[in-house]
Amino acid sequence: MIDTSLSKSSQGDPQCFEGLEVGAVSVKWVRRSLEGHVISEVKRHEGYPKEKIQEIFHKYQTNEKSKITITGHATKNFLNLPYYAEAECLEKALLYFNLKPDILISLGGETFSVYPMKDGIIKNIIATTKCAAGTGEFIVQQLLRMGMTIEDGIKASKNGQYTQLATRCSVHCKSDATHRLNKGECTPEDIIKTLIHDLARKVSEMIDSAQWPKDLIILSGGVALNDVFLENLQYYLVDSEIKVLPESPFLEVFGASLYASELQEVAPARGEWFSKTTVEFVNQKSLINAESLLDYRVESDTQKKIVNNGQYILGVDAGSTTTKAVLFNALDDTVGASAYLRTLGNPILATKKCLKKLINSVGEKRIDIIQCGVTGSAREMVSVYLDNCRSFNEILAHARGAVEEVPDVDTVFEIGGQDSKFISFLKGVPIDYAMNEGCSAGTGSFLEESASVDMGIPVEKISDIAIKSTNPIAFGERCAAFINTDLRNALQQGAKQEDVVAGLVYSIAENYISRIVGPRQMGKTLLFLGGVALNKSVGLAIASRSQRNVIVPAHPELMGSVGTALMARDLLQEGITSERDFVLKDLIKGDMELKKLFRCKACENNCEIQNISIRGKVYPFGGLCSKYRLLRQKGIKIEEGQDLVELRNKLMIEEFGAQHVEESLGTIGLPMTLTSHSLFPLYVKFINELGYNVMLSKHSRLGNTKTLASICYPCELVHGAVLDLLNRGADYIFLPHVIELEIPKGFKHGYVCPSTGMIPDIIRAAFESDKDKIISPHIALSKDLIETTLKELRRVSVSLGLNPKIGVNAGKKAISHYREFSKKYQELGKRKIDELKKTPSVIIAGRPYVICPSEVNLALPRKIISRGYNVIPADMLPPLKDREVSERNVWHFTQQIENAVKYVKKYPNLNICLVSCFSCGPDAIIYHHFRQELAGNTFCYLEIDSQTAHAGFETRVGAFLDIIEERRRKKRKETLLAVMS
Numbered sequence: 001m002i003d004t005s006l007s008k009s010s011q012g013d014p015q016c017f018e019g020l021e022v023g024a025v026s027v028k029w030v031r032r033s034l035e036g037h038v039i040s041e042v043k044r045h046e047g048y049p050k051e052k053i054q055e056i057f058h059k060y061q062t063n064e065k066s067k068i069t070i071t072g073h074a075t076k077n078f079l080n081l082p083y084y085a086e087a088e089c090l091e092k093a094l095l096y097f098n099l100k101p102d103i104l105i106s107l108g109g110e111t112f113s114v115y116p117m118k119d120g121i122i123k124n125i126i127a128t129t130k131c132a133a134g135t136g137e138f139i140v141q142q143l144l145r146m147g148m149t150i151e152d153g154i155k156a157s158k159n160g161q162y163t164q165l166a167t168r169c170s171v172h173c174k175s176d177a178t179h180r181l182n183k184g185e186c187t188p189e190d191i192i193k194t195l196i197h198d199l200a201r202k203v204s205e206m207i208d209s210a211q212w213p214k215d216l217i218i219l220s221g222g223v224a225l226n227d228v229f230l231e232n233l234q235y236y237l238v239d240s241e242i243k244v245l246p247e248s249p250f251l252e253v254f255g256a257s258l259y260a261s262e263l264q265e266v267a268p269a270r271g272e273w274f275s276k277t278t279v280e281f282v283n284q285k286s287l288i289n290a291e292s293l294l295d296y297r298v299e300s301d302t303q304k305k306i307v308n309n310g311q312y313i314l315g316v317d318a319g320s321t322t323t324k325a326v327l328f329n330a331l332d333d334t335v336g337a338s339a340y341l342r343t344l345g346n347p348i349l350a351t352k353k354c355l356k357k358l359i360n361s362v363g364e365k366r367i368d369i370i371q372c373g374v375t376g377s378a379r380e381m382v383s384v385y386l387d388n389c390r391s392f393n394e395i396l397a398h399a400r401g402a403v404e405e406v407p408d409v410d411t412v413f414e415i416g417g418q419d420s421k422f423i424s425f426l427k428g429v430p431i432d433y434a435m436n437e438g439c440s441a442g443t444g445s446f447l448e449e450s451a452s453v454d455m456g457i458p459v460e461k462i463s464d465i466a467i468k469s470t471n472p473i474a475f476g477e478r479c480a481a482f483i484n485t486d487l488r489n490a491l492q493q494g495a496k497q498e499d500v501v502a503g504l505v506y507s508i509a510e511n512y513i514s515r516i517v518g519p520r521q522m523g524k525t526l527l528f529l530g531g532v533a534l535n536k537s538v539g540l541a542i543a544s545r546s547q548r549n550v551i552v553p554a555h556p557e558l559m560g561s562v563g564t565a566l567m568a569r570d571l572l573q574e575g576i577t578s579e580r581d582f583v584l585k586d587l588i589k590g591d592m593e594l595k596k597l598f599r600c601k602a603c604e605n606n607c608e609i610q611n612i613s614i615r616g617k618v619y620p621f622g623g624l625c626s627k628y629r630l631l632r633q634k635g636i637k638i639e640e641g642q643d644l645v646e647l648r649n650k651l652m653i654e655e656f657g658a659q660h661v662e663e664s665l666g667t668i669g670l671p672m673t674l675t676s677h678s679l680f681p682l683y684v685k686f687i688n689e690l691g692y693n694v695m696l697s698k699h700s701r702l703g704n705t706k707t708l709a710s711i712c713y714p715c716e717l718v719h720g721a722v723l724d725l726l727n728r729g730a731d732y733i734f735l736p737h738v739i740e741l742e743i744p745k746g747f748k749h750g751y752v753c754p755s756t757g758m759i760p761d762i763i764r765a766a767f768e769s770d771k772d773k774i775i776s777p778h779i780a781l782s783k784d785l786i787e788t789t790l791k792e793l794r795r796v797s798v799s800l801g802l803n804p805k806i807g808v809n810a811g812k813k814a815i816s817h818y819r820e821f822s823k824k825y826q827e828l829g830k831r832k833i834d835e836l837k838k839t840p841s842v843i844i845a846g847r848p849y850v851i852c853p854s855e856v857n858l859a860l861p862r863k864i865i866s867r868g869y870n871v872i873p874a875d876m877l878p879p880l881k882d883r884e885v886s887e888r889n890v891w892h893f894t895q896q897i898e899n900a901v902k903y904v905k906k907y908p909n910l911n912i913c914l915v916s917c918f919s920c921g922p923d924a925i926i927y928h929h930f931r932q933e934l935a936g937n938t939f940c941y942l943e944i945d946s947q948t949a950h951a952g953f954e955t956r957v958g959a960f961l962d963i964i965e966e967r968r969r970k971k972r973k974e975t976l977l978a979v980m981s
Contacts, residue, residue: 018062019089019256020053020079021072023108024488025454026222027052028250031060032257040250042222047455047491047500050078050274064270069260071252074492080275082263087115087122089255090220095120096258097245102213105203106252107221112203116212126210139195141449142177145321146188146345153192157228160193161186178320178418181345184381184592184621188345199223200232207237214240220251277494281486283471285544287502293543296536299554306336308365314358314582315565316351316386317397317558318378319343321417321445322531323350324558327358328565330370333404337361338558340531347378348385348592355588362584369582373397373568375560377419377955380629384612384619386587388632390577392567393962394560399423399430400570401563402527405553410523413542413550414559415512415532417445419955422516424523429970432938433963434516435956447508447532450484455497459535466502466537473503483507502537509541518931526550531557590615602627605859624859625866626958641870644832645844645852645861648873651828652677656821658684658694665800668775669695669730671721674714674756675738677848678875679779682818687734689810690797695730697721699855713917713945714849715755715762717856722763726770732800733774735760740780741892742822744879744899750782750892753922775799786815829876837907840968841870842961845900846915847893848875850944858944860915863957867965872910874900891922898926901933911964913940913957938963 019030027049031039039060045052062068069082071089084092090104094117104115104122114126143153163186165176173195180186207214217240223229224244234242247254267273310329317324323343327336339357343350372389374382375397383391398421402412412423424432451457457465466472473490475483483504490500526548532538533556543550553559571577595611600623607623620628630638657680668687670676676683684694700720718735725733737760743750751757760776767774777792790811797807842864844851851857851873861871874896880903889895897914904912914930916923927941940960942953 016066017257017260018066018068019250019253019258019260020068020070020075020081021086021250021253021256022049022053022075022078022492023072024074024111024485027056028253029053029056029060030250030253030257031062032254032261034261038247038254040247040253042249044456045491047497049074049492050494053078064267066267067260067263068267069256069263071256074489077277077492077494078275079273080268081273082259082265084256084259086252087125089252089259090115091120091122091255092258093247093251093255094218096255099216099218099243101216101218101243103207103210103217103240105207105217105219105221107203107219107223112206112221114203114206114210116210124210124212126206128206138173139192139199141453142191142195144449144453145178145445146191147342148188148192154196154226154228156189157192157196160189160191162197163190163194165191165194165198178345178377181347181378184348191345193228196226196228197232200229200236203233204236216240217242218248219244220248222249224248279473279490279493279495281490281493281495281503282474283499284474284503284506285472286470287467287472287505287537287540287544290540290544293547293549294536294539295549295551296539297554298534298536298552298556304335304337304361306362306365306367307332309367310336311368311370312336313565313568314369314372314386314389314584315561315563315568316354316372316374316376316382317394317560317564318347318351318374318376318382319394319416319531319560320377320419321448322557323347323354323376323378324561325351325354325358326558326561326565327362327367327369328562328569330569335555335558335562336367338555338561340557343378347376347382351382351385352588355584359584359588369584370579371565371568371572371577372580372582373564375564380621384621384632385592385614387580387582387615388617388619389582390568390571391629392564393959394419395421395423395433395435395959396430396962396966397560397563397567398529399425399563400566401559402529403428404562404566405559406525406527406551409525409527411526411548412529413512413517413526414529415508415538416530417448417532420512420516420530422512422520424520430963430966432520432936433959434518434520435959446483447504447535447538450487450504451501454484454487454491455501457497457501462501462505463535463537465498466505467540469496469498469502471496471499472506473499475503475507505535505537506541506545508532508538509545512542513545518928520935522546522548524548528552529556529559533557586615600627603859603862604854605862624954625862627866630866638866638868641841641865641868642832642836643861643865644870644872644876645857647828647832648825648876649852651825652680652821655824656681656684656817658696659688661688661691661693663691664693665691666693666731667695667729668692668732668734669697669722669725669728670734671697671718671725672699672853673697673718673721674759674849675736675741675752677852678741679738679818681821682814683734683736685817686793686810686814689813690800690802690806692731695725695728697724699853700724710919711762712755712919713856714847715759716945717849718759718763719766722767722774726767726773731773733763733770735763735774735776737776737778738780739778740782740785743782743892744895747889747895749890750895751890752892753920755921781815789815825876826878830878832872833877833903836870836872837903838909839870840868840964841872841910843872843874843877843900843903843910843912844915845874845897845912847917848873850917851915856944857915858953860913860942860953860957863954864913864961867961869911869961869964877903880906889926891926894922894926897930901930904934904937904939911938911960913942913960915942915944918943918945938967 016031016033021028026042026044029041043052070079071084071086100120106113112128115122116124165173177191312327313330315326315328324340326338329336337358339354341350341353372386375392375394379391383389398414402409410425414421422434423430448459451462475486528539528550533552539550539552593613595613598609600607600609605624609620609622611618612621619632687694738752741750764771764774777796779789790808793811794804794807798804864871904910
């Protein structure tokens with residue numbers, strides 16, 4: 001039960017005592033009298049903590065007679081006053097209220113801390129990292145993105161439904177939320193409800209990680225005022241009593257005021273209160289030094305003109321942060337009218353508002369809108385709204401607009417609100433691209449939110465302030481959450497606002513060049529596009545860091561819309577589409593309605609498809625693949641490619657799977673995780689030969705509740721699989737220590753990763769009461785270790801009370817069974833590669849336990865084959881005989897990926913999609929090597945974990961396939977022209 005009624009007062013001298021703290025985002029102040037009267041103020045400092053302190057002192061007439069104690073490490077940077085640590089102040093406050101909780105939680109704007117306590121004394125401190133994911137301030141930022149106040153958001157969350165978001169990381173969460181809103185998969189209310197729910201979940205997990213009694217929990221910090229959060233926290237902590245005091249929002253400062261009442265010494269003179277601060281950051285060159293490299297053509301007051309009786313194409317860019325629309329003159333290539341508005345989490349409403357602006361621009365003139373196209377993250381939903389017009393990938397749209405603007409362009413930097421893109425051209429054709437992998441540190445939203453939330457600077461003033469800086473702070477190229485922390489530290493140290501803002505601008509350029517461009521080649525003619533390009537200071541930072549001549553066109557924010565209109569015109573001219581009659585006033589009428597739902601039976605995913613009605617027409621919408629989008633827009637059913645991942649799974653599980661043992665000795669559970677997706681025939685054969693039946697685990701998301709520490713997604717899945725098998729009554733769990741798999745020719749070793757090898761020990765620690773059920777022989781399939789493996793399998797039979805020979809014989813049969821599977825699989829692979837290497841295909845390269853199970857791969861093979869491409873798993877590829885190998889590559893699965901990269905470089909029709917998991921050590925080591933190897937090739941890189949959402953995942957896969965298709969289309973066109981000439 002949550003108790004908010006607790007309070008206390010005391011009698012005594014009327015003298016007042018004050019406590020003060022400077023936090024990450026606010027200044028907290030308390031004045032307390034001995035009579036029990038309390039005045040408090042919590043004020044956002046917006047980058048001016050010293051000034052906010054002075055405002056509070058002036059407002060409440062604080063002077064030399066006041067007894068003041070400060071707390072919080074940052075406060076010492078500003079004030080020469082008696083100081084007590086936050087932990088001491090919290091203990092003091094609880095003592096005053098005669099409370100002895102088991103757990104005290106401090107919920108700040110940037111960090112959370114859990115204090116296990118005993119007899120009123122803090123025994124430990126468990127704090128979050130610098131990452132902002134799930135903190136109160138992060139929720140505030142997301143509310144602002146959707147145009148809501150904190151109060152509005154909390155109220156709205158009560159009407160929402162829980163939806164899946166990547167709440168592990170603030171920047172990935174922001175990306176997922178944006179894409180899901182733009183695809184119409186959820187509402188802003190759903191997003192807020194999910195963020196608050198996951199905030200409560202994270203806090204409860206921190207409490208659990210303390211492994212401490214939790215009968216009584218006290219909350220402190222501003223988040224304690226969020227009643228929806230409190231309800232969710234109580235849901236996770238059913239057996240705990242949670243108390244929120246009236247003083248909870250400023251509890252540590254209240255404790256500081258209690259210490260102030262014990263001060264004996266006289267406070268220093270008012271003029272000595274504030275100390276001289278030192279900024280402990282490295283500086284860099286002023287942005288203005290790069291002005292000679294920047295060709296800034298932005299025209300803010302361009303007069304656009306609608307031609308009476310003219311023919312126009314409507315181009316819409318429904319982006320994550322802003323929505324743009326243009327009326328593009330199909331005859332003279334001019335923009336007749338444009339609109340640029342905030343999306344605010346509702347792309348349909350934003351599109352309507354843009355259309356109304358265009359209607360006002362057209363006025364009484366008569367025009368014909370002969371085609372329409374949409375790009376941007378909300379393109380699918382908005383295209384349905386706009387009478388099922390064509391939608392285009394945003395990379396191709398910006399590429400098309402760039403070539404029209406600067407015909408000899410060879411490089412495009414496009415920085416939007418949430419996504420950033422790099423495009424490389426050869427003779428006007430995009431040949432390479434990259435997108436930010438969820439990280440927002442090189443995007444506009446990061447710059448805007450950091451400036452507005454932390455410093456109160458509106459986006460339109462950022463550039464002028466940054467350019468004034470003479471000593472920009474070097475924040476460097478790092479995670480957005482860490483830069484935010486450094487930003488606040490710099491402000492707390494008294495850094496000039498313009499130097500901090502200029503440092504942020506530099507970090508945008510540095511993150512973009514390091515994380516997105518990477519080893520790719522930048523050309524001589526660099527075009528800077530996107531809404532962020534309106535900010536001249538960012539253009540200067542890019543010029544400074546790239547040392548290239550940078551062009552910013554007249555309307556960089558509209559290039560996606562213009563490119564979309566041009567692509568729609570290209571299709572008209574090529575006869576692929578025909579003219580239509582779009583009427584703006586008709587397009588703003590009507591609302592989209594959800595009609596009957598149905599299940600697609602094309603594959604095992606059984607996706608739920610929505611029939612959406614708009615203006616009397618009904619369109620199928622949704623699904624994990626592109627089937628219904630292509631059917632909706634092109635009116636034809638695309639012939640699907642071959643799914644060799646599915647073929648692999650069927651061969652392994654159906655043909656070489658477990659048999660039913662009639663008179664079995666019991667059931668041994670097999671977690672369908674990690675090496676089970678490679679050694680499945682070996683494992684099930686061994687179990688059957690021992691005389692046991694096999695129980696396969698079912699996919700479970702509950703496993704992460706059993707992890708005792710942060711761990712990679714595949715190992716998290718093991719926890720869920722083991723939990724499922726135990727709950728279903730398996731007698732034993734077969735979970736071997738796998739050390740090494742087969743060593744390919746030319747390599748010295750074929751290791752699995754350390755986590756995979758040590759997972760049995762990790763599981764035993766997590767399931768201590770069932771640890772004796774875990775069977776964990778050491779297994780290695782390299783020639784030198786086969787005999788050792790058989791000895792280990794012999795040991796298994798002994799532990800089960802069987803004759804040792806049974807274990808050895810079972811092991812020999814299991815290895816033989818596995819080798820038979822491997823031989824058949826390799827033969828199948830050779831036949832299929834010979835058949836498919838000359839047809840458009842995509843190799844999915846990654847660990848089999850990530851790319852093969854449908855519960856993990858987010859329907860990646862379906863997304864690809866529904867576009868007409870074949871899908872090939874990397875472990876199906878026979879080793880190339882002419883390949884050079886790296887002896888230092890000792891990881892078995894990484895060796896398979898290296899082989900796949902060689903195939904892509906050798907066969908032009910093969911493309912590659914690299915799939916990894918967050919926190920994967922071997923992949924992190926080798927990723928940059930593969931990027932360099934694939935320079936010049938179009939490839940896709942995806943990372944998966946338990947919180948990866950389909951929306952952002954699909955955007956990147958779609959961009960990858962669209963680029964491939966565009967390159968193929970251009971090549972066919974060039975070939976045709978060459979033949980004709």
